[in-house]
Amino acid sequence: MLAITWAAAALGDLASFALGRRLGRRFLTAHGARIGVTAPRLERVETFFAKHGGKAILIGRFIGLVRAIAPFLAGASGMRLRGFLPWSLLGTGLWAATFTLVGYAFHDSFTAAAENLTHGALALAVIAAAVLGWRAHRRRSTGMSKPVLH
DSSP states (O other): OHHHHHHHHHHHHHHHHHHHHHHHHHHHHHHGGGGTOOHHHHHHHHHHHHHHHHHHHHHHTTSHHHHHHHHHHHHHTTOOHHHHHHHHHHHHHHHHHHHHHHHHHTHHHHHHHHHHHHHHHHHHHHHHHHHHHHHHHHHHHHTOOSOOOO
8 A cells, every 4th residue: 555655646746747847837927827826926936946846845745735736836947857756756755654654553543533523514514404494493483584784
């Protein structure tokens, strides 16, 4: 499981990096404004990757949104594969080992937590439905219509 997780994460990073290299700056300047990537921000990203690219790939692996976009931005910013690959392999290896082994060690706890979460969500849904039903009944019985918002 660990080898499969590591390989899948590393191949995903490599594919994102290659896509960033292929589409590059041209793609980001054409479509980036939709998500807030302006030319000055792109220049800051390129400067950041020039200084801290490897560390960003390694640490970013453990941060949700960064994990998804860092390889693409590294490729688009012109980071060389030779500088990207060792950090990516180290980051994906540590990430895969951490979460696979933690999952294995605590799988019983995770199962119990998932069951408790499911029961808790069901209880909240029942309570919310009861409150809404009670409010609707109360409005009907007092002859009130929907509250007017000002």
